[in-house]
Amino acid sequence: MPRMLFSSGIEFRDSQREQHQFKGRLAVMAVFVLLMFSVLLGRFVYLQMTQHEHYHTLAEANRISILPATPGRGLITDRNGLELAYNYTGHTLEITPAKVGDVNAVIDRLGEIVEISPRDRRRFRKLLDESKSFESLPIRARLSDEEIARFAARRYRFPGVEIKARLFRLYPQGDLFSHVIGYIGRINQRELERLEENDELPNYRGTDYIGKMGLEQSYERLLHGTTGVEQVEIDSAGRAVRTLSRVPPVSGANLVLKIDAGLQALVFKAFGNRRGALVALDPETGGVLAFVSKPGFDPNLFVDGIDPQSWNELRNSPDRPMLNRALAGTYPPGSTFKPFMALAALTYGKRTPQQGIADPGYFWMGNHQFRDDVVGGHGWVDMHKSIVVSCDTYYYVLANDLGIDAIARFMSQLGFGSRSGIDLSGEATGTLPSREWKKKRFKRDWFAGETVSVAIGQGYNAYTPLQLASAMATVANDGIMFRPHVVDYIEDARTKIRTPVEPRPLRNLEWKPEHVAVIKRAMVGVNLQGTSATAFVGAGYSSGGKTGTSQVIGIKQGEKYIESRVAERHRDHALFIAYAPADKPKIALALIVENAGFGAKAAAPIARQVLDYYLLGKEAGASEAARGAQQ
Amino acid sequence: MIAYYARRMARLLTARIDGPLLGAVLLLMGAGLVVLYSASNAGWTRVSGQMVNMLVALTVMWMMANVPPHFLMRLALPMFIVGLLLLVGVAVKGEVINGARRWLNVGITRIQPSELMKIATPLMLAWYFHRYEGTLRARNFLVGAILMLVPVVLIARQPDLGTAVLILASGCYVLFLAGLSWKIIAGLGVIAIAGAPAAWSMLHGYQRQRILTLLDPSQDPLGAGYHTIQSTIAVGSGGLAGKGWLQGTQTHLDFIPERTTDFIFAVFSEEFGLLGNVVLLGLFLLVILRGLVIAANAPTLFTRLLAGSISLTFFTYAFVNMGMVSGILPVVGVPLPIISYGGTALVSLCLGLGILMSIQTHRKLVHT
Numbered sequence: 001m002p003r004m005l006f007s008s009g010i011e012f013r014d015s016q017r018e019q020h021q022f023k024g025r026l027a028v029m030a031v032f033v034l035l036m037f038s039v040l041l042g043r044f045v046y047l048q049m050t051q052h053e054h055y056h057t058l059a060e061a062n063r064i065s066i067l068p069a070t071p072g073r074g075l076i077t078d079r080n081g082l083e084l085a086y087n088y089t090g091h092t093l094e095i096t097p098a099k100v101g102d103v104n105a106v107i108d109r110l111g112e113i114v115e116i117s118p119r120d121r122r123r124f125r126k127l128l129d130e131s132k133s134f135e136s137l138p139i140r141a142r143l144s145d146e147e148i149a150r151f152a153a154r155r156y157r158f159p160g161v162e163i164k165a166r167l168f169r170l171y172p173q174g175d176l177f178s179h180v181i182g183y184i185g186r187i188n189q190r191e192l193e194r195l196e197e198n199d200e201l202p203n204y205r206g207t208d209y210i211g212k213m214g215l216e217q218s219y220e221r222l223l224h225g226t227t228g229v230e231q232v233e234i235d236s237a238g239r240a241v242r243t244l245s246r247v248p249p250v251s252g253a254n255l256v257l258k259i260d261a262g263l264q265a266l267v268f269k270a271f272g273n274r275r276g277a278l279v280a281l282d283p284e285t286g287g288v289l290a291f292v293s294k295p296g297f298d299p300n301l302f303v304d305g306i307d308p309q310s311w312n313e314l315r316n317s318p319d320r321p322m323l324n325r326a327l328a329g330t331y332p333p334g335s336t337f338k339p340f341m342a343l344a345a346l347t348y349g350k351r352t353p354q355q356g357i358a359d360p361g362y363f364w365m366g367n368h369q370f371r372d373d374v375v376g377g378h379g380w381v382d383m384h385k386s387i388v389v390s391c392d393t394y395y396y397v398l399a400n401d402l403g404i405d406a407i408a409r410f411m412s413q414l415g416f417g418s419r420s421g422i423d424l425s426g427e428a429t430g431t432l433p434s435r436e437w438k439k440k441r442f443k444r445d446w447f448a449g450e451t452v453s454v455a456i457g458q459g460y461n462a463y464t465p466l467q468l469a470s471a472m473a474t475v476a477n478d479g480i481m482f483r484p485h486v487v488d489y490i491e492d493a494r495t496k497i498r499t500p501v502e503p504r505p506l507r508n509l510e511w512k513p514e515h516v517a518v519i520k521r522a523m524v525g526v527n528l529q530g531t532s533a534t535a536f537v538g539a540g541y542s543s544g545g546k547t548g549t550s551q552v553i554g555i556k557q558g559e560k561y562i563e564s565r566v567a568e569r570h571r572d573h574a575l576f577i578a579y580a581p582a583d584k585p586k587i588a589l590a591l592i593v594e595n596a597g598f599g600a601k602a603a604a605p606i607a608r609q610v611l612d613y614y615l616l617g618k619e620a621g622a623s624e625a626a627r628g629a630q631q
Numbered sequence: 632m633i634a635y636y637a638r639r640m641a642r643l644l645t646a647r648i649d650g651p652l653l654g655a656v657l658l659l660m661g662a663g664l665v666v667l668y669s670a671s672n673a674g675w676t677r678v679s680g681q682m683v684n685m686l687v688a689l690t691v692m693w694m695m696a697n698v699p700p701h702f703l704m705r706l707a708l709p710m711f712i713v714g715l716l717l718l719v720g721v722a723v724k725g726e727v728i729n730g731a732r733r734w735l736n737v738g739i740t741r742i743q744p745s746e747l748m749k750i751a752t753p754l755m756l757a758w759y760f761h762r763y764e765g766t767l768r769a770r771n772f773l774v775g776a777i778l779m780l781v782p783v784v785l786i787a788r789q790p791d792l793g794t795a796v797l798i799l800a801s802g803c804y805v806l807f808l809a810g811l812s813w814k815i816i817a818g819l820g821v822i823a824i825a826g827a828p829a830a831w832s833m834l835h836g837y838q839r840q841r842i843l844t845l846l847d848p849s850q851d852p853l854g855a856g857y858h859t860i861q862s863t864i865a866v867g868s869g870g871l872a873g874k875g876w877l878q879g880t881q882t883h884l885d886f887i888p889e890r891t892t893d894f895i896f897a898v899f900s901e902e903f904g905l906l907g908n909v910v911l912l913g914l915f916l917l918v919i920l921r922g923l924v925i926a927a928n929a930p931t932l933f934t935r936l937l938a939g940s941i942s943l944t945f946f947t948y949a950f951v952n953m954g955m956v957s958g959i960l961p962v963v964g965v966p967l968p969i970i971s972y973g974g975t976a977l978v979s980l981c982l983g984l985g986i987l988m989s990i991q992t993h994r995k996l997v998h999t
Contacts (some may be wrong), residue, residue, distance in 0.1 A: 018764070018765065018767075018810065018932065019935075021810050022808060022809075022810070022927075022932075022935055022939075023927055025807060025808045025810065025939075026808065026923050026926055026927050026939060028807075029804070029807070029808070029923065029939070029943055030920065030923050033916070033919055033920075033923075033943070033946050034916075036946070036950050037912055037915075037916060037950070039954075039959070040912065040950065040953050040954065040957070040959075041908075041909070041912060043954075043957045043958075043959055044866070044900070044905055044908045044909075044957065045905065047863065047866045047867040047957060047958075048866060048867060048869055048870050048871060048900075048904060048905040048908070049870070049871060049905060051867050052867060052868070052870045052871070054867065055863070055864050055866070055867025055868040056867070056868045056870065058864045058867075058868065059864050059865070059867075059868035059880055059881055060880075062861075062864065062880070062881065062884070062886055063880045063881075063884050063886075233880075233884065234884065235884040235885045235886075236861075236884060236885040236886045237885065241884060
């Protein structure tokens, strides 16, 4: 019992002690709890007060995404409002190569859901080579609603593949305006660098396309517009939840051309399958009324990125459809050069209108005989007759009297051999022969005999149809020269306020009115009883013109050019320049039909159709065009 | 007559309830529902589901409050043994969900035996130390440690680091409160530091990753670090007064993962700010300190140890969860007590709080 008591006494004491110890331990834990909670509180104060700004910024960066709001590209219409280039929303299927493993395998699997043609694949391959792997590249454009639905249902199988709504550029007139409008295409590395240099890159955030050719290129800045900024709230998956703020984009300006699509179509049709170019200008403003280069190409091919096969076809075609003949094709002007030569003679006092020669049909210079195209000659030829009958001998003699320096000076003022400054890029300068030019080009001195060839528009002469048309317009406008321009109005996309492209007189050549009158009278004579009289029989207006034929290959001494014996592509080019009405010219034009032979036969009838349409109205033009097509 | 029965009924309902604890729990539950409504994007589905969970949990709490502690003492050993058997069962033929073997299919339903061990382990240890009250030797602490470590190791291997940590903590609290010598504690501390590399090699890859990520979350911003980075941003951007209820951008734009469950504190903290956090810490502290007071007043070693362990485990939940959400502890699957969505943890926590109430309200009936 004592032991029990003792023991229980110990137990009691132990228990007391243990309880005491327990409370001590509890106190330790309470302190521990308070300490740990203080650590938490300290952490909260640190995060929510000291570092609040930092985390606030991070949270905002998390939720706010700044998206570019892409402006709509400006529309391009003809003078009557017919759309030549516009946009439509379409859906593309796009692959981000960096997000998919085996691109080809993915395309194969996509091919089971939407149609993917070999052309699409080739095009994609090309894009892939040209782009960075994190860019989203279209494999298919213009998806149908059904295709969208089919893909949407299976999209989980295709990470890195998305359907995107994009604005597409469409050129409803196809090849008719290809050399005027040009086309847009995906921005390439070089263009990217240029944009960066010009600090334009921010404005191209969200834009994949840029003008590559034609008006699309030369008016790129206006057509593109100003990119807006949209602040959107996004969730963790990057989906936009709502718009926070928005600086709306400013749509690109619309371009209204001076060109009449009806006239353009008429010219296109009149050329038929032949190659060539025609430029028609308003002499009083320089406005372009028609601008054709045949053959054209379908600019729509380029918008999604052209596939290599189509590209090779275009590039390797012997017809060279990608060459803008009106702007960058250079041809000897042939006899269309004569009116300008005559004007030079009058201006520099080397001839009077009445001064004439007795034309034997040839001209000897040293031991070289320059022939006229009429064997036996034209008889007595004064300046008027030299233009009406296109007498070469008159100009052989004149060339000698004027000399190459005077010719080069006069022709240079008329715009030959320099860019006209038209609002299209890619213009060729052509070749205006001169002593300096020859020295530079061939390191040889000028021969007097070469002046003789130049005087009849052959030899080294090589000008663009645009230069020829501009020179014609300048003569028609009595020496006041305007810069040619395709765009008539620039229209604000929102307000529809139109700003006219002011006609810019380049220079007044200050010809004597009586001199110009001589030339004009002679050109009217050409269409009345001269080389192109047949083409202008019964025209309800008076007009001036001049035929031309330019040699593609040189004809040896003592040899005669016989059209049927010459390979098609070595045949002469047919040229024609014209203006009308004669008293107050409203239109001036130049055209060339490649390898078509004599200018009067092949080129003048096309000019007739153009003048009929422009001066007499659509009906006449249309019936003429129809007749032309039947022939 | 009716009034009499109503009074009797009310007495029956409230007799074993501890006022301060119940008050704190109800406030926490209210806060929980408010945050949950925001965390589930103003949807009622989870909120109403959680209300049911809360009713169940309160009922369990009331029931436990009415179970006398000496009855619990009798349950301790059988519960622990059944729990251990189930854990072994899980290890042998448990179902693998999300890469972890935590569930056991017992025919009618699947159960998670580790949940049971959360209460069974401290109960067992408290019972064991109570049995040797007054004659405690180092040997007893060794046995206690082994009793604790068996379930901890089994659960850590499932793997379920969160639960293992909680059970380890609850066991350690019992050992500490039972009077484990400071010398041994110091010794263990030295061994722990020395043995850290060995422990490191025993961790699973993802567990190591979590610890590494804690040290430098930016190392893996889209992977393991994402949770911590986003929840830290949520807390920090909340500022002093918070962004306002339903106004948390991190929450509503889906940047906070698991935002109704383990990361609900990020939602609370973003929308109610530092002031809200202080109130929440206060409520948790109220529960914990009340529990410690109950432990201090408890009449037997068993009830003292049990009450102390339950209170401190509650603290562990709160500390580990808030620590992990605010980026000072690695991400382990520990919910915020009472607040996080989900019934299991809520019921087991309330069960513990019910036991605390029982210990408090039965203390005069127990004879020493």
